[in-house]
Amino acid sequence: TDKKLEDLLATYPDIVRKNRKKHILIKNSGEACQQIEANTRTIPGIISQRGCCFAGCKGVVVGPIKDMVHIVHGPVGCAYYSWGTRRNKAKADDTTPRENIYSTLCFTTDMQEPDIVFGGEKKLAKMIDEVVEMFHPRAISISATCPIGLIGDDIGAVAKAAQERHGIQVVAFNCEGYKGVSQSAGHHIANNNLMEHVIGKGAQRKPGSYVINLLGEYNIGGDGWELERILQEIGYTVNCVLTGDSSYVDIRGLHLADLNLVQCHRSINYIAEMMETKYGMPWLKVNFIGVDATAKSLREIAQCFGDEALVQKTEEVIAREMAIVKPVMEHYRKLLQGKTAFGFVGGSRSHHYQYLLRDLGMEMIVAGYEFAHRDDYEGRQVIPTIKSDADSKNIPELHLEPDKERYQEANVYLNMSKEQFEELKKKVPLSYYEGMNTSMKDGEVIIDDINHHEFERLVRELKPDLILTGVRDKYIAHKLGVPSRQLHSYDYTGPYAGFNGAMTFAKEVANAVSTPAWKLVTAPWEQEEIKE
Numbered sequence: 001t002d003k004k005l006e007d008l009l010a011t012y013p014d015i016v017r018k019n020r021k022k023h024i025l026i027k028n029s030g031e032a033c034q035q036i037e038a039n040t041r042t043i044p045g046i047i048s049q050r051g052c053c054f055a056g057c058k059g060v061v062v063g064p065i066k067d068m069v070h071i072v073h074g075p076v077g078c079a080y081y082s083w084g085t086r087r088n089k090a091k092a093d094d095t096t097p098r099e100n101i102y103s104t105l106c107f108t109t110d111m112q113e114p115d116i117v118f119g120g121e122k123k124l125a126k127m128i129d130e131v132v133e134m135f136h137p138r139a140i141s142i143s144a145t146c147p148i149g150l151i152g153d154d155i156g157a158v159a160k161a162a163q164e165r166h167g168i169q170v171v172a173f174n175c176e177g178y179k180g181v182s183q184s185a186g187h188h189i190a191n192n193n194l195m196e197h198v199i200g201k202g203a204q205r206k207p208g209s210y211v212i213n214l215l216g217e218y219n220i221g222g223d224g225w226e227l228e229r230i231l232q233e234i235g236y237t238v239n240c241v242l243t244g245d246s247s248y249v250d251i252r253g254l255h256l257a258d259l260n261l262v263q264c265h266r267s268i269n270y271i272a273e274m275m276e277t278k279y280g281m282p283w284l285k286v287n288f289i290g291v292d293a294t295a296k297s298l299r300e301i302a303q304c305f306g307d308e309a310l311v312q313k314t315e316e317v318i319a320r321e322m323a324i325v326k327p328v329m330e331h332y333r334k335l336l337q338g339k340t341a342f343g344f345v346g347g348s349r350s351h352h353y354q355y356l357l358r359d360l361g362m363e364m365i366v367a368g369y370e371f372a373h374r375d376d377y378e379g380r381q382v383i384p385t386i387k388s389d390a391d392s393k394n395i396p397e398l399h400l401e402p403d404k405e406r407y408q409e410a411n412v413y414l415n416m417s418k419e420q421f422e423e424l425k426k427k428v429p430l431s432y433y434e435g436m437n438t439s440m441k442d443g444e445v446i447i448d449d450i451n452h453h454e455f456e457r458l459v460r461e462l463k464p465d466l467i468l469t470g471v472r473d474k475y476i477a478h479k480l481g482v483p484s485r486q487l488h489s490y491d492y493t494g495p496y497a498g499f500n501g502a503m504t505f506a507k508e509v510a511n512a513v514s515t516p517a518w519k520l521v522t523a524p525w526e527q528e529e530i531k532e
């Protein structure tokens with residue numbers, strides 16, 4: 001209630017209270033448009049869960065591309081902590097042999113004090129030469145860390161010279177950690193550079209029909225593989241998963257598909273939108289987290305192609321999978337029915353996992369993103385009304401024109417008439433994302449960029465049975481006597497996506513919630529009155 005919200009904010013100084021209040025909503029479907037503040041600076045001194053621009057570019061979007069060597073130009077710590085911790089898996093395939101996969105390696109210029117004083121360009125150029133000599137990669141990326149921007153190394157010039165020297169593409173990402181207000185800025189920079197320098201260069205369309213890309217899926221814990229299994233079973237040709245287990249060669253041919261599917265809207269919506277502008281390619285927001293959600297997405301994708309046989313095959317695969325999955329989910333549902341959860345994750349999972357929890361009879365009563373934008377909460381229709389500020393103006397926008405040779409109308413991609421396409425748009429929400437708020441129930445709490453204080457107060461007040469957390473806050477949850485599932489790298493398990501993933505998640509949640517260990521932990525408020 002509003003009173004409880006006031007209590008939660010009461011400890012803050014006036015200016016902080018005013019700020020934080022705008023980041024918190026209590027869902028009320030009676031109000032026409034509940035606006036939230038998002039993608040703005042965290043107040044200095046507050047412990048938030050956010051990452052930096054470098055993390056969003058190198059760690060999230062660029063890093064999973066398996067056949068490129070990704071050089072971290074900066075101190076070794078930035079490289080070390082973005083090395084493998086996200087568990088984005090990769091393996092050899094038809095287009096990429098084992099020797100071209102560098103995912104398990106860590107490359108960095110290891111900038112030292114003298115390099116900061118005298119500049120690191122020479123060191124970077126030398127490193128590229130060594131990398132080419134030792135590994136012969138198909139392409140190289142350079143990601144800049146904070147000090148690189150501060151000392152002004154021109155990584156673009158180094159990349160260009162190296163490209164001419166070696167005859168392979170070297171892409172420079174100016175994703176210095178301090179840019180923007182979170183890793184979200186890094187997603188945007190990565191999207192822009194991939195669009196400008198890599199996508200559209202391939203010429204060979206993959207054989208097969210119903211050629212699709214799955215954008216914003218990073219194969220954490222093998223999620224992408226589970227989705228490919230289902231999609232291929234139905235008859236789709238998966239051209240490229242961006243960027244989970246993806247290859248540079250496949251990304252060059254990203255435009256050679258019929259439809260873009262968007263799983264994580266936050267990190268990849270720029271590419272979906274830019275490809276629509278440049279090539280006319282339609283895109284569809286999907287959610288493969290949750291059994292019913294997966295079935296719904298599969299049905300919507302099939303509708304896009306307007307092909308009876310495909311719709312039929314989709315139903316067959318769904319029916320076959322459901323026969324296996326439903327009894328398992330029912331079993332765990334008996335243990336979990338009526339339990340509550342909190343979810344504070346990145347920029348898309350807090351929404352997606354609400355569906356998987358509902359499959360198990362659970363409800364996410366408090367949900368928040370770390371770094372999402374207003375459209376991820378309220379829906380894409382608010383994008384034109386989002387005010388830009390000094391931080392967002394720092395991130396370059398690409399202004400693209402329709403490609404003279406390759407642009408086709410969206411209906412041509414889907415092999416249907418303009419009238420059929422108009423009909424389709426009424427049934428399936430193409431080029432749209434409705435955001436998280438619509439799926440929440442009245443009285444539930446939506447909170448942006450939550451901090452340690454608010455986290456603890458909300459747990460104390462609402463006593464959830466489970467918290468879906470990040471790598472850091474999971475320990476706060478445990479200390480408060482509440483089990484968590486860490487939803488970024490899945491605590492060394494997974495996949496959680498698709499049908500098989502749902503069963504794994506259900507089992508682990510049931511285990512977490514029913515372990516007797518939590519009864520042995522005494523939460524701080526059960527011991528003594530907390531002094532504010």
Ligand code: CFM
Pocket residue numbers: 056060086183216218220264265266267345346347348349350487488489
């Ligand atoms: Fe997208 Fe992601 Fe997420 Fe994300 Fe991330 Fe991630 Fe995430 Mo961690 S791309 S926004 S920047 S779904 S790394 S795979 S889990 S915060 S909710």
